[in-house]
Amino acid sequence: MHTKTFSELFPLFNTADAETLEWLLSVAVEHEYPEARAVLMEDAWGNAVYFVVSGWVKVRRLVGDDVVTLAILGKGDFFGEMAILDESPRSTDVIALSNVKLLSVSAQRFIQTLFKDPQLHHRMLQLMVRRLRQINQRLQRRQQPPAVKLANTLVSLGENYGHVTQNGIEIFNIPYKDLANVTDISIDETAKIMEKLDSRGWLKIEPAREIIHLINFKQLTHLARGV
Numbered sequence: 001m002h003t004k005t006f007s008e009l010f011p012l013f014n015t016a017d018a019e020t021l022e023w024l025l026s027v028a029v030e031h032e033y034p035e036a037r038a039v040l041m042e043d044a045w046g047n048a049v050y051f052v053v054s055g056w057v058k059v060r061r062l063v064g065d066d067v068v069t070l071a072i073l074g075k076g077d078f079f080g081e082m083a084i085l086d087e088s089p090r091s092t093d094v095i096a097l098s099n100v101k102l103l104s105v106s107a108q109r110f111i112q113t114l115f116k117d118p119q120l121h122h123r124m125l126q127l128m129v130r131r132l133r134q135i136n137q138r139l140q141r142r143q144q145p146p147a148v149k150l151a152n153t154l155v156s157l158g159e160n161y162g163h164v165t166q167n168g169i170e171i172f173n174i175p176y177k178d179l180a181n182v183t184d185i186s187i188d189e190t191a192k193i194m195e196k197l198d199s200r201g202w203l204k205i206e207p208a209r210e211i212i213h214l215i216n217f218k219q220l221t222h223l224a225r226g227v
Helices: 003-009 018-027 081-085 107-116 118-143 146-161 176-183 187-199 217-224
Strands: 029-033 038-040 048-054 057-063 066-073 093-096 100-106 163-165 168-172 203-206 211-214
Touching: 003 018, 018 100, 018 107, 048 107, 066 176, 100 107, 107 118, 118 146, 146 168, 146 176, 146 187, 146 211, 146 217, 176 187, 187 203
Parallel strands: none
Antiparallel strands: 029 100, 038 093, 048 100, 057 066, 057 093, 163 168, 168 211, 203 211
């Protein structure tokens, strides 16, 4: 992968200098995982940061006897940085939702890079603050109607990881249980709302290709804003 492609794919690196990008690519390790394969397991010590080149993964946690999905990540995002920065065991699992390609950079080399490149260090802080803000917004939406909350999830996935086509924005056909978990609504509510959005022509699910077409993204965005 060329440095230009690398920086365009991963927003984390769009302010890093060329020397930093070349060095990171030289030490990065490629990984491929099939659907449903565990990429990282809870309580494993953080030894690398992982970057999603293609595909989708879910971050989950064991809560009592149930496994709850906390986040869904796609191409251009990264994970594993928290366990590195606070030098503690991971508190979550990461599972491949689809076939996924990753790049990993060891903890030691990634931390060295952060110290060497102030721009990258600053960008890392910006993205971590953005994640905290998103968590805060999610908590603020707890009292909103289920349809508004689910629309927020779909719009966020489309904006962050979607692929623009003639049929709208394409995202992975995420299982309803995972959609329900990250939206903080029930699976039944998720199924009913998705069916209603489909009947309105705002989205279309294509199971054979494992794709959800967000056809009327404008209306979904209005719904997400409670308009």
